[in-house]
Amino acid sequence: MPKTTQSSLSRRTLLQGGAAAAGLAATAKLSAFPTPALAQEPVTLRYLSTAVNQSPGIAQKAGEDLGINIEYIAVTTDDVAKRVITQPNSFDLVDTEYFALPKLLPSGNIMGLDASKIELSDKIVSVIRDGTVAGKPVGLDGTAPSEVLYLPSEQATEFAGEETGFLTLIPTTYNADTLGIRPDLIDADISSWASLLDPQFAGKAAILNIPSIGIMDAAMALEARGDMTYGDKGNMTREEIDATIAALIEAKRAGQFRAFWTDFNESVNLMASGEVVIQSMWSPAVTAVRTQGIECKYQPLKEGYRAWASGFGLPVAIDDREKDAAYEFINWFLSGWAGAHLAKQGYYTAVLDTTKEAMEPYEWAYWFEGQPAEQDIMSPDGKLLEKAGATRDGGSYDERMGKVACWNAVMDENIYMIRKWNEFIAA
Amino acid sequence: MTVTNDITASEASGSPEVSALPAKGQGVRKVPTSWTPWWVGYLQAAPMALVFLLFFILPLAATFVVSFWNYTEYSIEPAFVTTNYSDVFYGCFSGGSALCTTFATYLSTLKFVAIVWLLTLQIGFTVAYFLCFHVKTLPMQIALFMVCTIPFWTSNVIRMISWIPLLGRYGLVNETLQGLGLIDAPLEWLLYSDFAVALALVHLYTLFMVVPIFNSMMRIDKALIEAAYDAGASSWQTLTNIVIPLVKPGIVIGSIFVVTIVTGDYLTIGIMGGQQIASVGKVIQTQINFLQFPIAAANAIVLLAVVLLTIWGMLRLVDIRKEL
Numbered sequence: 001m002p003k004t005t006q007s008s009l010s011r012r013t014l015l016q017g018g019a020a021a022a023g024l025a026a027t028a029k030l031s032a033f034p035t036p037a038l039a040q041e042p043v044t045l046r047y048l049s050t051a052v053n054q055s056p057g058i059a060q061k062a063g064e065d066l067g068i069n070i071e072y073i074a075v076t077t078d079d080v081a082k083r084v085i086t087q088p089n090s091f092d093l094v095d096t097e098y099f100a101l102p103k104l105l106p107s108g109n110i111m112g113l114d115a116s117k118i119e120l121s122d123k124i125v126s127v128i129r130d131g132t133v134a135g136k137p138v139g140l141d142g143t144a145p146s147e148v149l150y151l152p153s154e155q156a157t158e159f160a161g162e163e164t165g166f167l168t169l170i171p172t173t174y175n176a177d178t179l180g181i182r183p184d185l186i187d188a189d190i191s192s193w194a195s196l197l198d199p200q201f202a203g204k205a206a207i208l209n210i211p212s213i214g215i216m217d218a219a220m221a222l223e224a225r226g227d228m229t230y231g232d233k234g235n236m237t238r239e240e241i242d243a244t245i246a247a248l249i250e251a252k253r254a255g256q257f258r259a260f261w262t263d264f265n266e267s268v269n270l271m272a273s274g275e276v277v278i279q280s281m282w283s284p285a286v287t288a289v290r291t292q293g294i295e296c297k298y299q300p301l302k303e304g305y306r307a308w309a310s311g312f313g314l315p316v317a318i319d320d321r322e323k324d325a326a327y328e329f330i331n332w333f334l335s336g337w338a339g340a341h342l343a344k345q346g347y348y349t350a351v352l353d354t355t356k357e358a359m360e361p362y363e364w365a366y367w368f369e370g371q372p373a374e375q376d377i378m379s380p381d382g383k384l385l386e387k388a389g390a391t392r393d394g395g396s397y398d399e400r401m402g403k404v405a406c407w408n409a410v411m412d413e414n415i416y417m418i419r420k421w422n423e424f425i426a427a
Numbered sequence: 428m429t430v431t432n433d434i435t436a437s438e439a440s441g442s443p444e445v446s447a448l449p450a451k452g453q454g455v456r457k458v459p460t461s462w463t464p465w466w467v468g469y470l471q472a473a474p475m476a477l478v479f480l481l482f483f484i485l486p487l488a489a490t491f492v493v494s495f496w497n498y499t500e501y502s503i504e505p506a507f508v509t510t511n512y513s514d515v516f517y518g519c520f521s522g523g524s525a526l527c528t529t530f531a532t533y534l535s536t537l538k539f540v541a542i543v544w545l546l547t548l549q550i551g552f553t554v555a556y557f558l559c560f561h562v563k564t565l566p567m568q569i570a571l572f573m574v575c576t577i578p579f580w581t582s583n584v585i586r587m588i589s590w591i592p593l594l595g596r597y598g599l600v601n602e603t604l605q606g607l608g609l610i611d612a613p614l615e616w617l618l619y620s621d622f623a624v625a626l627a628l629v630h631l632y633t634l635f636m637v638v639p640i641f642n643s644m645m646r647i648d649k650a651l652i653e654a655a656y657d658a659g660a661s662s663w664q665t666l667t668n669i670v671i672p673l674v675k676p677g678i679v680i681g682s683i684f685v686v687t688i689v690t691g692d693y694l695t696i697g698i699m700g701g702q703q704i705a706s707v708g709k710v711i712q713t714q715i716n717f718l719q720f721p722i723a724a725a726n727a728i729v730l731l732a733v734v735l736l737t738i739w740g741m742l743r744l745v746d747i748r749k750e751l
Contacts, residue, residue, distance in 0.1 A: 259701025426705035
């Protein structure tokens with residue numbers, strides 16, 4: 001008998017314990033209930049890109065308009081690609097160049113963007129979508145965005161040859177690069193890439209020490225000088241690489257170059273200090289030299305421009321909440337304000353119509369139509385860029401983008417090219 | 428002359444005694460002198476050993492392993508191939524007239540090592556000598572020594588970059604020389620040249636020579652110097668026969684610092700050389716930027732081997748452990 005009492009007792013305690021446990025579970029559920037309130041806490045998007053693309057103004061405005069917290073991670077061009085491949089969990093949104101895609105996509109770390117979730121996807125400019133400007137085709141040497149824009153499916157690791165519903169990158173900024181010169185320190189008229197290797201500027205020229213871009217500038221110069229013709233400057237054969245590097249070594253030994261640079265700011269300093277009077281430059285670098293009150297011209301050349309384009313990509317590892325926020329942010333980005341903000345620094349933007357709406361008519365006329373400025377042109381942070389009456393170097397959007405000859409690229413023979421490039425540096 | 432000879436003789440006769448000491452010590456050790464268990468010593472050394480294992484040995488082993496892997500543009504794959512090493516030495520043994528990239532790079536690095544070592548040694552020795560023998564009071568010695576370290580209060584990149592406005596084409600030096608009418612056109616070789624690199628390296632690393640040499644000099648018994656003078660040795664004889672032999676350990680330690688730092692340096696060479704002068708570090712950096720980790724690892728292993736060989740060679744010249 002005592003046994004049964006004991007057992008019933010124990011059963012009772014068990015039941016009590018069970019009830020308590022159920023109660024606990026209920027409270028736990030209750031306490032878990034207010035998660036929607038937690039979700040209203042702003043989402044943070046870790047935005048990986050080069051420092052040039054990271055405007056504090058955009059992060060602030062996105063915070064105000066969308067309640068999304070943008071956390072910038074600033075690294076160099078090469079490091080963006082390195083980070084996507086080696087640390088795919090360390091960001092929620094990447095702004096990278098199209099030419100990195102042949103490296104990034106096979107790694108399986110970035111995924112396609114669903115065009116149906118991008119409101120203005122069919123308004124993205126034609127130069128990115130199919131490589132045409134105002135109906136005319138531009139040069140597609142190198143890794144042209146139109147060749148790497150589409151994916152067969154969201155998680156694909158190979159490009160689709162045709163238009164599909166999935167995009168690799170949504171363009172943020174793009175532009176056409178050319179030589180920057182110091183008109184106050186140069187007497188001659190510069191009209192060709194060949195001037196980069198002209199002995200007249202011995203000891204006063206500079207070239208990029210980012211091999212994939214530097215070799216294309218050299219190729220533009222060599223082809224302009226009539227030394228060589230390339231099948232595809234953005235995808236050279238070994239023989240073409242050998243000949244290009246040999247010519248570069250010859251120029252280096254003859255004292256053509258004052259310095260090489262890898263960082264945007266280095267190019268600004270070289271130009272502003274007068275150490276270099278002619279070099280391949282990025283558009284915002286020219287703007288930066290000019291805001292110091294130093295003359296610097298972004299010289300259009302008859303052979304055309306070397307273009308680049310950058311865009312938003314998503315990491316495969318992204319969580320749903322961040323993914324939704326990223327789409328929301330991208331849609332906002334294309335809707336006008338951000339585009340106008342970037343266009344006022346000299347970039348071109350993905351959706352021209354919305355950019356135009358968000359700019360003053362005189363700003364649009366100056367930046368995109370090649371018209372003389374009706375009023376003083378200010379940078380987004382309120383610094384004077386150009387006085388009234390000035391026109392943009394290279395003219396209108398159609399004139400500049402229409403004269404693109406090649407695009408930044410990663411070659412098939414990249415590994416070989418880098419070995420040869422190191423040979424050039426050591427020569 | 429005889430006196431200095433005697434000193435070296437007594438030094439020479441001193442060394443057998445020193446080498447005899449450990450033998451005596453071992454004999455004594457067998458009698459237990461303390462209650463501390465034998466493993467306590469290992470336990471005390473363990474934290475440092477662990478730190479070394481985690482942050483030095485393991486990464487190094489990983490680098491060594493990866494240097495035999497395969498790679499593509501976007502991946503590295505475990506394998507055992509020696510192609511990375513043959514790529515590092517590509518064209519070096521083909522018998523061509525031109526030097527291969529790796530040999531040319533190391534030769535350029537070696538040139539800077541030689542120049543910088545010679546200059547830092549001379550300047551470092553002179554500064555240490557002045558501090559030690561010409562400054563009379565200890566507080567003054569300490570104060571002046573602190574003055575030497577002031578530049579280290581800022582980052583070495585800033586100290587390096589501050590040369591640029593000075594040496595540039597329109598820099599202070601050129602403007603001054605032109606203003607004085609000494610030159611007509613700006614001197615181009617002042618910046619982005621071998622000269623600029625050597626100047627910055629000497630500027631940055633002389634203190635690494637001063638400190639160990641000064642330390643060794645302070646340990647010299649002043650009575651030895653006085654004895655030398657009393658015996659009629661000239662200053663030069665005192666310097667070469669007493670001071671230099673006694674500060675040898677300091678010189679070697681300083682040299683190890685300078686040689687290893689300059690061999691691995693790529694920031695100074697990059698900035699002051701306008702990125703036109705090759706360095707092993709820059710080659711490795713370019714390869715890492717293009718995700719070619721295995722060949723970068725192979726280059727790092729080769730660099731490590733070169734540095735280790737250099738240090739081994741220097742330690743052969745002076746037995747630091749004995750001298751300390």
